[in-house]
Amino acid sequence: MSAIFEVRNLKRSFGGLAVTNDVSLAMAPGDRVALIGPNGAGKTTFVNLVTGNLTPDSGEVRIDGEDITRLDAIGRVRRGLVRSFQVTRLFQDMTPAEHVALAVLQRDGRAGRLFGNYLAMPQVMAEVGDLIGKLGLRDLMHRRVREIAYGQQRLLEIAVALALKPRVLLLDEPAAGVPQSDTGRIEQALADLPPDLAVLMIEHDMDLVFRFAKRVIVLAAGTIIFDGSPSDVTKDPRVREAYLGSYANASHVA
Amino acid sequence: MATMNDALANAHGNRRKFGRDLAGLFVILGLAVVGYLLFPNNLALLTRMTAIALLVLSLDLVTGYCGVATLGHAALFGTGAYASGIAAVHFGITDPLLMLVCGIFGGVVAGLLCGVVILRAHGLPQLVLSIALIHLFHEFANKASSWTGGSDGLAGIAPDPLLGLFAFDLWGRTAYVFGVILLAVVFALLRLVVRSPFGMLCRGIKEDPIRIRAMGASPKATLVKMYMISGAVAGAGGALNAISTQVVGLDSLSFTLSAESLVMLVLGGTGSLFGALTGTIVFMFFEDIVSAANPFHWLTMVGGLLIAVVLFAPKGLYGTIAGAVTRWREARR
Numbered sequence A: 001m002s003a004i005f006e007v008r009n010l011k012r013s014f015g016g017l018a019v020t021n022d023v024s025l026a027m028a029p030g031d032r033v034a035l036i037g038p039n040g041a042g043k044t045t046f047v048n049l050v051t052g053n054l055t056p057d058s059g060e061v062r063i064d065g066e067d068i069t070r071l072d073a074i075g076r077v078r079r080g081l082v083r084s085f086q087v088t089r090l091f092q093d094m095t096p097a098e099h100v101a102l103a104v105l106q107r108d109g110r111a112g113r114l115f116g117n118y119l120a121m122p123q124v125m126a127e128v129g130d131l132i133g134k135l136g137l138r139d140l141m142h143r144r145v146r147e148i149a150y151g152q153q154r155l156l157e158i159a160v161a162l163a164l165k166p167r168v169l170l171l172d173e174p175a176a177g178v179p180q181s182d183t184g185r186i187e188q189a190l191a192d193l194p195p196d197l198a199v200l201m202i203e204h205d206m207d208l209v210f211r212f213a214k215r216v217i218v219l220a221a222g223t224i225i226f227d228g229s230p231s232d233v234t235k236d237p238r239v240r241e242a243y244l245g246s247y248a249n250a251s252h253v254a
Numbered sequence B: 001m002a003t004m005n006d007a008l009a010n011a012h013g014n015r016r017k018f019g020r021d022l023a024g025l026f027v028i029l030g031l032a033v034v035g036y037l038l039f040p041n042n043l044a045l046l047t048r049m050t051a052i053a054l055l056v057l058s059l060d061l062v063t064g065y066c067g068v069a070t071l072g073h074a075a076l077f078g079t080g081a082y083a084s085g086i087a088a089v090h091f092g093i094t095d096p097l098l099m100l101v102c103g104i105f106g107g108v109v110a111g112l113l114c115g116v117v118i119l120r121a122h123g124l125p126q127l128v129l130s131i132a133l134i135h136l137f138h139e140f141a142n143k144a145s146s147w148t149g150g151s152d153g154l155a156g157i158a159p160d161p162l163l164g165l166f167a168f169d170l171w172g173r174t175a176y177v178f179g180v181i182l183l184a185v186v187f188a189l190l191r192l193v194v195r196s197p198f199g200m201l202c203r204g205i206k207e208d209p210i211r212i213r214a215m216g217a218s219p220k221a222t223l224v225k226m227y228m229i230s231g232a233v234a235g236a237g238g239a240l241n242a243i244s245t246q247v248v249g250l251d252s253l254s255f256t257l258s259a260e261s262l263v264m265l266v267l268g269g270t271g272s273l274f275g276a277l278t279g280t281i282v283f284m285f286f287e288d289i290v291s292a293a294n295p296f297h298w299l300t301m302v303g304g305l306l307i308a309v310v311l312f313a314p315k316g317l318y319g320t321i322a323g324a325v326t327r328w329r330e331a332r333r
Helices: A043-051 A073-078 A096-107 A122-134 A150-163 A180-191 A206-212 A237-244 A246-253 B002-038 B043-064 B074-091 B096-118 B123-143 B173-195 B197-207 B209-214 B219-245 B255-268 B273-293 B298-312 B316-332
Strands: A005-014 A017-027 A032-036 A058-063 A081-083 A168-172 A198-202 A215-220 A223-228
Touching: A005 A043, A017 A043, A017 A058, A017 A223, A032 A043, A032 A206, A043 A081, A043 A168, A073 A081, A073 B209, A096 A122, A096 A150, A096 B197, A122 A150, A150 A168, A150 A180, A180 A206, A215 A237, A223 A237, B002 B043, B002 B173, B002 B273, B043 B074, B043 B173, B043 B219, B043 B255, B043 B273, B074 B096, B074 B123, B074 B219, B074 B255, B096 B123, B096 B219, B123 B255, B173 B197, B173 B219, B173 B273, B197 B209, B197 B219, B209 B219, B255 B273, B255 B298, B255 B316, B273 B298, B273 B316
Parallel strands: A032 A198, A032 A215, A081 A168, A168 A198
Antiparallel strands: A005 A017, A005 A058, A215 A223
């Protein structure tokens, strides 16, 4: 299958330190990929390069074959490259319905409309209700975000991202900060993502990674050191080295 | 079942909001009638209050709803005033409605200009840019005296009777009614705008522009558009001032007026159209009464009022009262 999302030889340094060093990867529609790596591996920089919040020194980013390296963050979203945030960035005084409605209207190019109440736009509200219902937030859709639990806010982040009808979805630690008791709901939401959507998830929680991903990419010191199936990743000596340092070798020798 | 409840809740919420819109309009018109009956000899003050209310509403759009810090908003108001005055004096456009259109157009152009410059910066630099802009506008109007009358002001504005029927009389009745209707219409339109998808986008930008960018919307383009709308409102206020006083002075393009309008907005409460109106009415009445009672120390008293409001009612007069009412309602439920 042809790649919907492709990164070629992406490089970026900060003051001589190559934080992203020659990273290449390709994803097809429907891919479920997890990007992991120890702290400081360059995951955040990679996300910022891909989403257009940072410009790379060299290399390119492509969506469906189109080079989007020169586009800013807004242009990339409009091409179907959507992200969620590691720490929820929601509007505290708005309701989940307003969030999703805003995303739907924005996607349709109607967010600039000066008149008309979105609550009275039946097609918009039908889609909003549908998305919010799928994520189990229906009872909360007219509450303010500040009044709803953090786990539910994470679900709302996913709803907002889906409302933009992405082709490639970048999930930045979708379960970060959520109490263990609530991660099941988020896992369910991840399992229910549209089948043709390419999903790249950055995550620390290895249980979640193994349950979600069909493919795992390990980033360490700015380069990809492993790209393969979840079952092989823990056996790979370089990955063990990157995560455990000399302890891995010590145990290996012993 | 849930959908049914939602639909009902929505319909209910819509009706309640619509009810508040109507209530707001009735309050404006009611206050206008009361003002007319109480101060029949001071309609000029009330008309000026209406014009300034338009300026404060316009400031609320960019500051209250979008979080833009500006101390130069009179640039939009003054440009509107001069545009409508110059149209009358130099181009013979003396129909009040056409003068109003000229004022609105002038305000939009000034809004576009100011927006493009001010929105390049954030926070303190933004504030400094806005101050620089109002001084530039002021100085420009001062130097272009063949057009603006310079420091003498632009005199000789003689508007035709409104709709060819109602002459602008010495008592200022026509100007007053014209102003009140203008304010009511603008208020009703703005209520629609702040609740539209565009208004929702602006609230989002105020809270987190990065989130808005991640949704694929451009904060900059949206804010420039809001600045142009704000310019239209301020320009209408300026035109009203030019039509009612029949003179445009440099004070309408001053830093003082910009700062005062911000003070009025904070006094009433930012981020609410009712707050903007409340602040204007309270400030201007207070100023009028106190300056008549004690011409030497009235500014001290205005300062005292402001300090009291900022310390004890930081959300402004309207914001604090509205907050208390909401809490009371929730407690009763």
